[in-house]
Amino acid sequence: MTNRYSRQELFLGSKAQAKIKEASVIIIGAGALGSASAEMLARAGIGRLTIVDRDYVDLSNLQRQQLYTEEDVRNQLPKAIAAKTRLEQINSEIIINSFIQDVNGLNIEELIEDHSVIVDATDNFETSLIVNDAALKHRIPFLFGACVGSYGLTYPIIPGETPCLHCLLNHLPMDGMTCDTVGVISPIVQITAALQVTQVLQILSGETLFPMLQSMDIWKNEKAEINVTQLKNKLCPTCGEHPSYPFLLFENQMKTDVLCGRDAVQLRPGLKPKTYSLPYLLERLKNHVTNPVLNRYLLSCKFEDYRIVFFEDGRSIIHGTNEAKKARAVYKRFIQFY
Amino acid sequence: MSIILNGNNVDHQEGVNTVEQLLSHYHLENRIVVVEVNKEIVMKENYKTMSLSHGDVVEIIHFVGGG
Numbered sequence: 001m002t003n004r005y006s007r008q009e010l011f012l013g014s015k016a017q018a019k020i021k022e023a024s025v026i027i028i029g030a031g032a033l034g035s036a037s038a039e040m041l042a043r044a045g046i047g048r049l050t051i052v053d054r055d056y057v058d059l060s061n062l063q064r065q066q067l068y069t070e071e072d073v074r075n076q077l078p079k080a081i082a083a084k085t086r087l088e089q090i091n092s093e094i095i096i097n098s099f100i101q102d103v104n105g106l107n108i109e110e111l112i113e114d115h116s117v118i119v120d121a122t123d124n125f126e127t128s129l130i131v132n133d134a135a136l137k138h139r140i141p142f143l144f145g146a147c148v149g150s151y152g153l154t155y156p157i158i159p160g161e162t163p164c165l166h167c168l169l170n171h172l173p174m175d176g177m178t179c180d181t182v183g184v185i186s187p188i189v190q191i192t193a194a195l196q197v198t199q200v201l202q203i204l205s206g207e208t209l210f211p212m213l214q215s216m217d218i219w220k221n222e223k224a225e226i227n228v229t230q231l232k233n234k235l236c237p238t239c240g241e242h243p244s245y246p247f248l249l250f251e252n253q254m255k256t257d258v259l260c261g262r263d264a265v266q267l268r269p270g271l272k273p274k275t276y277s278l279p280y281l282l283e284r285l286k287n288h289v290t291n292p293v294l295n296r297y298l299l300s301c302k303f304e305d306y307r308i309v310f311f312e313d314g315r316s317i318i319h320g321t322n323e324a325k326k327a328r329a330v331y332k333r334f335i336q337f338y
Numbered sequence: 339m340s341i342i343l344n345g346n347n348v349d350h351q352e353g354v355n356t357v358e359q360l361l362s363h364y365h366l367e368n369r370i371v372v373v374e375v376n377k378e379i380v381m382k383e384n385y386k387t388m389s390l391s392h393g394d395v396v397e398i399i400h401f402v403g404g405g
Contacts, residue, residue, distance in 0.1 A: 033405035125370075125403040148404035168401075169370055170382040184404060192405070213372055215344075215399040224344040224397040226374045 004093075005045050016205040017045070023204050024048035026115040028103055028131050030079040031055070032184065033145055034121030035067040036193030041119075041200065042087045048095040049087065052111055053079040054102035054266065055259070055317070056298060056309060064186035076309070078297045100297060102268050102315060103127055104255070105248040108134040117200050118142045121193075124257070126247075132157065132165040133245040136238050141203050145196045149182045150219030152192035155212070155228075156199045159239070162211035163231045166238035166247075183261065188218045256324035264319040265327035276312050276338060284337045306330050341394045358385040360396070370401040 003009065009017040025046045027034045030053035041049055057065075057072040057079055065079075072082040080098035087096050101107060103122070108130055112118055118135050120128050120143060128144060135142035139159040146153055157164050195214065202209060211232075216223045237244045255268045278299045282292055289301035289308075300309045307319040308330070316334075318327040340349045343360075354363050357380050361367045373380045374397040380388050390396070 029405060031405060121405050123403060123405050125401060128403075146402050146405050148402040151402065153399055153401065168372060170372070189405075213399050222344045222346060224399050226372050226379065226397050226399055228372060228379065230379050231372070 008044060012201065012205055016201075019204045019206075020045050020201070021047045023116045024050065024114060025117045025119060025200060026050040026052070026112055027119045027121050028052055028111075028127070029121035029123060030065075030067070030083045030098075031061070031121060031123055032064040032186070032189040033147065033193050033196070034079075034119075035065045035083065036189055037119050037121055037197050037200075038083060038087055039066060039090065040193065040197045042091045042094060042096070044197075044201065045091065046094060046200075048097070048115075050111070050115065051080055051083050051087075051096070051098040052101055052103055053083070053098075054100065054315070055079050056300075057082050058262065060261070064184065064189050075295060076293050076298065076300050077295070078311075081297060100311065102266065103130060104268070105130050105133075108248070109138065112138060112140060115140060117203055119196055119200065120144045120146070122146075123259075129165060130247040133238050133247040135159065136164050136243065137245050137248070141209075143196045143199045145192045147188045147192045148184055149217075150185055150188050151215065151217045152188045152195075153213065153215040154192060154195040154199070155214070156203075156209045158203075158209055158211075162209070163228055163233065164236060164239040167231050167233045167236045168213070168228060185219070188216075191216060191218060254328065256327060258322045258324065259317065262317075262319065263322055264317050265321060265324055267316050267318065267327060267331050269314040274314060276310070276314055278310070278312055281310065281338050285334075288337065303334050304330065308334055310334070339390065339392050341390055341392070341396050343396045344398065355389050356386060357388045357390065360390065361385065361398070364398070366398065366400050372399050373397070 023046050027038050030051050056076050057068045059073050067083045067086045078100045080100045084096050084098040112134055118140055122128050136159050142157040144155040211228050213226045213228050234240050237246050257266045282294055282299055289303050292301040298309055298311050309317040318330050321327055354360055376395050
């Protein structure tokens with residue numbers, strides 16, 4: 001039988017292929033970019049692949065999130081679970097770990113431990129900055145990527161060499177930078193992920209990556225490239241001489257996020273979330289909800305005018321609003337039944 | 339005045355003479371951006387004073403969330 005990696009090995013060499021087999025890559029987010037990167041990396045034979053995602057598969061994901069199927073939508077499977085299942089069908093020779101978690105300043109360090117490369121596939125810039133802090137602290141290369149509309153950008157962060165993501169900020173991030181308003185087409189996802197995966201293969205092959213910030217607009221056929229070496233900031237709170245890793249600082253509060261293009265809000269409880277019994281919760285709620293779907297990972301049901309997806313760690317996604325305040329009130333009314 | 343912006347020749351009418359004006363022309367004034375003019379990165383504090391000349395090669399990359 002021919003080696004499944006023979007074509008790749010012809011290009012990269014057997015030494016690089018051995019490195020790929022020994023490597024462990026963590027992908028933060030399993031949406032569009034995460035699906036695309038994960039499939040390429042699994043096919044490439046990365047020895048250990050870790051997927052982290054907070055969401056479940058929705059019909060509106062199928063247009064661009066290549067790992068998922070209509071059946072996953074019907075079963076309302078968490079993306080982390082559906083992704084692992086699909087990736088194991090693609091390559092059974094590698095180890096795939098997946099976590100249904102919302103990445104935050106408290107859990108990120110444990111998640112990335114023992115990985116050789118981190119791939120950014122989050123759907124918001126704030127989480128990228130949390131990952132950037134952890135990557136610098138643990139000295140793991142971090143490949144930033146993001147896309148919206150027909151526009152995408154990438155930037156490789158190599159601790160000790162390139163400026164970090166934080167160095168590049170000319171001011172602090174603000175709301176309104178996600179795909180809520182403009183949508184996204186799948187070709188830009190593929191291009192952005194392809195650039196990130198190329199960088200993974202280059203790192204594992206021992207190539208030097210330069211601090212090139214790259215962007216492209218596939219609709220306008222426009223590209224830009226800037227070498228950002230001069231933005232390296234000696235006083236950077238993340239990669240400077242006295243780092244404080246500000247984005248890892250923990251918030252002991254219920255956190256709310258408006259989700260990308262979903263008319264939904266995610267709520268995450270503060271410190272030490274407890275584990276809820278979902279069958280028990282459904283039993284208590286049965287006269288107050290309709291259309292319940294219960295699986296091992298989540299309970300989804302209609303409550304008042306909202307569809308609520310409740311995970312066993314108390315995290316919840318509330319559909320039918322994009323107002324954090326309203327979502328908090330609904331969550332409170334919902335959880336009082338437990 | 340015409341400049342080369344992200345590889346394309348673009349003509350701007352009067353009123354777009356500085357980096358700051360160029361960014362607001364493209365509604366990027368509140369975004370996280372990196373701007374390069376003739377291979378030199380322009381720091382944020384110089385957006386107002388950095389004037390553009392005919393034929394300048396400008397690269398603008400703005401950050402987005404989403405993925």
